[in-house]
Amino acid sequence: MALSSLFEPIDLGALRLRNRFVMAPMTRSRAHRDGTLPESASTYYAQRATAGLIVSEGVCISPVAVGNPKVPGIWTDDQTASWAKVADAVHAAGGTIVAQLWHTGRASHPSLQPGGLPQVAPSAIKIDGSTYARGGRTPHVTPRALEALEIPVIVAQYGRSALNAIKAGLDGVEIHAANGYLIDQFLQDSANTRTDAHGGRIENRGRFLSEVVAEVSAAIGADRVGVRISPASNFQGMADSDPAALFGHVLDVLDEAGLAYLHIVEPGIDGSESIASDQGRSRRELSSAWARQRYRGKIVAAGGYQAASAESALANGHADAIAFGRPYISNPDLPGRFAAGAPLAESDRATYYGGGDAGYIDYPTFEETSSG
DSSP, rough: OOOOOGSOOOTTTTEEEESEEEEEOOOOOOOOOSSOOTTTTHHHHHHHTTTSEEEEEESSGGGGGOOOOTOOOOOSSHHHHHHHHHHHHHHHHOOOEEEEEEGGGGGGGGSOOOOOOOOEEESSSSOOOOEEEEEEEEEEOOOOOOOGHHHHHHHHHHHHHHHHHHHTTTEEEEEEOOSSSSHHHHHTHHHHHOOOOTTTSHHTTTHHHHHHHOOOOOOOOOGGEEEEEEOOGGGGGGOOOOHHHHHHHHHHHHTTTTTTEEEOOOOEEEEEOOOOSOHHHHOOOOOOOOHHHHHSEEEEESSSOOOHHHHHHHHHSSSEEEETHHHHOOOHHHHHHHHHHHHOOOOGGSSSSSSSSSSTTOOOOOOHHOOO
């Protein structure tokens, strides 16, 4: 089938996209211990610059925000300088890239925290199961509930990190409010039992997101800011007593913010995994089509899309651009492969997280494969 819509240019706020392919944020765990990127990160992102927009892997906004080994940050000058090399490489290849600002909250572990202190969260509620920490897989531990006076400090860290992203030459930022990380923890009442101005009724639980969006927008301009949400996901123990009402409020707040785009994870995706759509009836309906009914801005939809389903989502107006994740790992030239109707290369799951350049920058383009 023709893929004309996917190849049409589009503006998302101040972001000028050559096409409607978005490379979704994907943790690759190649950063140095100080949160700087390896030299090969510039190659990795530049190889994928034919995407209309690249959303970087999650970039931590402070030492306390770190929740996985070997993930990058953007709170120091050295970290910012390592992102400047990525921005230069992507721009030289004709691409556009934003940094996804990340605070993991209770999903972190004391082994990853300064001084080995407990990780922070809206409330002292532990995630069931285990996580990756220093030394490997380990059970989650109970976080420390944030004091009210600490919340504005974190909000300010988002703003400073956004400024650092622009200083590095990146084109904007995406605020990570999905997948059970800190902002999502504030939103959903399974993780937030606070009784102050950031807890209780929906408007209060949405206050932290509103404050972060306002801070980042004031720092760099709302037209360079996206927000990612996952209203249908139960990942990392997330649940809410009325998810439709909660995320309806979130959409209303974001609609008024004048953002570059809203990035929504479709039902059937839990974290980075495709699953049977068993999130519950009240969550299965929280899709891009549902969001379009009350969100007037640009929507980027993510979640198991293939060529035909992506084209359909654009044609019916549910989304303005489509995010692809894992296909970009092993298909750096994904738009070109779609245009040629070429088969997609399979990726090696063993190299998704950590390691060196193997499985990171050594996947050939379709043209290289064909000519070889």
